[in-house]
Amino acid sequence: MANASKKVTIVGSIALDSVETPFGRKEDILGGSASYAALSASFFAPVNLISVVGKDFPKRYLNLYKKNNIDITGVEVKPGKTFRWKAHYNYNLNSAETLDTQLGVFQSFLKPEIPKNVSRADNLLLANIDPVLQEWVLDKVKPTGIVAMDTMNHWIANRKKELMKLLKKVDLFLVNEGEARQISGEENLLNAASAIQAKGPKMLVIKKGEHGALFFHEGLLLMVPAYLLEKLHDPTGAGDTFAGAMIGYLSQFSKVTERELRKSLVYASILASFTVEKFSVKRLTEITREDIEYRYNQFEKLTEF
Amino acid sequence: MANASKKVTIVGSIALDSVETPFGRKEDILGGSASYAALSASFFAPVNLISVVGKDFPKRYLNLYKKNNIDITGVEVKPGKTFRWKAHYNYNLNSAETLDTQLGVFQSFLKPEIPKNVSRADNLLLANIDPVLQEWVLDKVKPTGIVAMDTMNHWIANRKKELMKLLKKVDLFLVNEGEARQISGEENLLNAASAIQAKGPKMLVIKKGEHGALFFHEGLLLMVPAYLLEKLHDPTGAGDTFAGAMIGYLSQFSKVTERELRKSLVYASILASFTVEKFSVKRLTEITREDIEYRYNQFEKLTEF
Numbered sequence: 001m002a003n004a005s006k007k008v009t010i011v012g013s014i015a016l017d018s019v020e021t022p023f024g025r026k027e028d029i030l031g032g033s034a035s036y037a038a039l040s041a042s043f044f045a046p047v048n049l050i051s052v053v054g055k056d057f058p059k060r061y062l063n064l065y066k067k068n069n070i071d072i073t074g075v076e077v078k079p080g081k082t083f084r085w086k087a088h089y090n091y092n093l094n095s096a097e098t099l100d101t102q103l104g105v106f107q108s109f110l111k112p113e114i115p116k117n118v119s120r121a122d123n124l125l126l127a128n129i130d131p132v133l134q135e136w137v138l139d140k141v142k143p144t145g146i147v148a149m150d151t152m153n154h155w156i157a158n159r160k161k162e163l164m165k166l167l168k169k170v171d172l173f174l175v176n177e178g179e180a181r182q183i184s185g186e187e188n189l190l191n192a193a194s195a196i197q198a199k200g201p202k203m204l205v206i207k208k209g210e211h212g213a214l215f216f217h218e219g220l221l222l223m224v225p226a227y228l229l230e231k232l233h234d235p236t237g238a239g240d241t242f243a244g245a246m247i248g249y250l251s252q253f254s255k256v257t258e259r260e261l262r263k264s265l266v267y268a269s270i271l272a273s274f275t276v277e278k279f280s281v282k283r284l285t286e287i288t289r290e291d292i293e294y295r296y297n298q299f300e301k302l303t304e305f
Numbered sequence: 306m307a308n309a310s311k312k313v314t315i316v317g318s319i320a321l322d323s324v325e326t327p328f329g330r331k332e333d334i335l336g337g338s339a340s341y342a343a344l345s346a347s348f349f350a351p352v353n354l355i356s357v358v359g360k361d362f363p364k365r366y367l368n369l370y371k372k373n374n375i376d377i378t379g380v381e382v383k384p385g386k387t388f389r390w391k392a393h394y395n396y397n398l399n400s401a402e403t404l405d406t407q408l409g410v411f412q413s414f415l416k417p418e419i420p421k422n423v424s425r426a427d428n429l430l431l432a433n434i435d436p437v438l439q440e441w442v443l444d445k446v447k448p449t450g451i452v453a454m455d456t457m458n459h460w461i462a463n464r465k466k467e468l469m470k471l472l473k474k475v476d477l478f479l480v481n482e483g484e485a486r487q488i489s490g491e492e493n494l495l496n497a498a499s500a501i502q503a504k505g506p507k508m509l510v511i512k513k514g515e516h517g518a519l520f521f522h523e524g525l526l527l528m529v530p531a532y533l534l535e536k537l538h539d540p541t542g543a544g545d546t547f548a549g550a551m552i553g554y555l556s557q558f559s560k561v562t563e564r565e566l567r568k569s570l571v572y573a574s575i576l577a578s579f580t581v582e583k584f585s586v587k588r589l590t591e592i593t594r595e596d597i598e599y600r601y602n603q604f605e606k607l608t609e610f
Contacts, residue, residue, distance in 0.1 A: 188535060
């Protein structure tokens with residue numbers, strides 16, 4: 001991290017999740033796209049976090065960010081309740097069924113102040129949150145670094161116009177398979193990718209969960225498998241972790257080459273593989289850079305032919 | 306093919322398929338595990354085919370085998386009807402719904418004669434067919450080369466005992482994800498693999514269709530993505546093609562190293578990617594070794610990081 005040449009600014013949700021999977025049930029655990037993305041990115045570069053929590057948000061979680069190289073000057077503590085998400089996963093952990101969503105303080109958090117130490121030269125990750133908020137931050141920061149953006153089915157269905165407008169302004173867009181099909185109306189992923197790239201982002205990642213990810217830069221550039229695990233307890237946050245690791249990894253370099261882009265996908269896949277091993281952000285707070293490098297080396301061996 | 310050091314013996318089904326996919330409907334087209342596997346293997350090594358057809362089997366299909374380096378001395382033409390399979394694929398082509406199966410001449414084809422030019426030193430592929438027939442051929446040939454075996458959910462459900470007995474005698478076993486879970490009773494693929502390997506085969510391939518394949522040799526050795534296609538018209542035979550290419554590729558070498566094993570998986574994935582582009586074995590009869598090498602080079606670029 002000492003040789004990181006850029007910081008990463010991340011805007012997204014901070015949530016208290018209640019999650020049930022076949023491996024257990026947890027109440028009010030730390031979640032939200034920004035939590036996963038920031039902790040993941042922080043392995044590679046310092047992070048400026050922009051988000052909001054309610055007065056009910058545990059102090060220990062704020063301390064957790066700080067301990068992990070994440071600047072929370074941009075995290076407002078507002079009267080009201082922290083965003084809450086309640087979900088259930090079926091046996092094979094393939095899809096979350098959302099049982100309840102309470103936006104809480106996010107309802108009125110559409111025009112946040114940007115912390116003074118956010119630099120235009122930093123990379124910016126618009127983690128999964130309302131595209132209206134994502135665009136506000138983008139327009140305020142006016143970044144000269146890489147702008148990456150994630151989203152989810154909910155916003156594609158309910159903020160399509162805002163999302164498509166925003167797409168023209170981002171360099172790297174990350175979606176999962178289903179979202180790629182939803183946005184483009186194309187079943188085939190190569191066709192879906194072309195259709196999405198035609199709307200703006202030069203770089204596109206299609207995340208396929210346990211089946212890895214595809215990276216498009218002009219055409220298809222890289223197919224990355226997912227790191228195979230024996231124990232997978234909670235898939236929540238895997239995609240956010242992926243996005244955070246990718247932009248974090250790239251922030252180590254003042255100029256990004258194709259080689260670094262390829263490697264960023266592998267690190268993203270690896271960080272996501274840690275996240276799903278335990279509930280919440282638990283694994284991201286346990287592992288070291290050495291654990292990551294060990295898995296990277298394994299990954300090389302497991303994909304070489 | 307000139308430098309192939311071994312031939313491949315393949316036993317399996319020859320069928321006339323009637324298939325409907327969202328891209329069309331075809332009646333009585335050439336199919337069967339042995340057809341796909343033999344044509345695929347024939348790109349790398351000469352093939353001895355052991356199978357059976359009825360008097361109704363079109364001569365042009367027998368000629369097709371011969372034209373492609375496949376010795377059909379072991380293909381009996383018997384009174385009665387050729388094996389017929391009728392199936393329908395849903396929109397995303399993920400799973401075939403079998404509408405009808407007519408075993409025909411296969412009903413009494415459990416103890417075939419082995420052609421005299423089958424050598425013990427050749428590699429042997431027990432392509433998907435009744436394990437009783439697979440074991441007969443294995444016991445008659447007594448191969449000293451590599452023994453590979455494929456199967457399907459039907460035999461796992463209805464010939465479990467025979468199949469498990471046979472597993473002890475094979476070097477390389479190929480199954481798809483669902484079959485791996487069905488045999489082992491394990492949902493997690495790493496656990497499923499360990500459970501299956503404990504039953505005999507040192508080498509195991511778990512095929513994941515459009516998501517690639519996993520190769521286990523002792524532990525997990527290689528993760529191979531599938532070659533991504535814009536047009537996928539009929540997935541029938543992809544797994545058989547995969548198995549044929551793998552054993553065919555390995556037959557080029559008198560001694561197989563880990564490097565060759567790794568490369569065989571990539572060739573297998575590539576040959577399968579051709580098969581699914583058109584109905585029946587059509588693409589396997591159109592492509593050249595150069596087309597295969599072109600896709601192999603693309604595959605290298607698309608997986609390098």
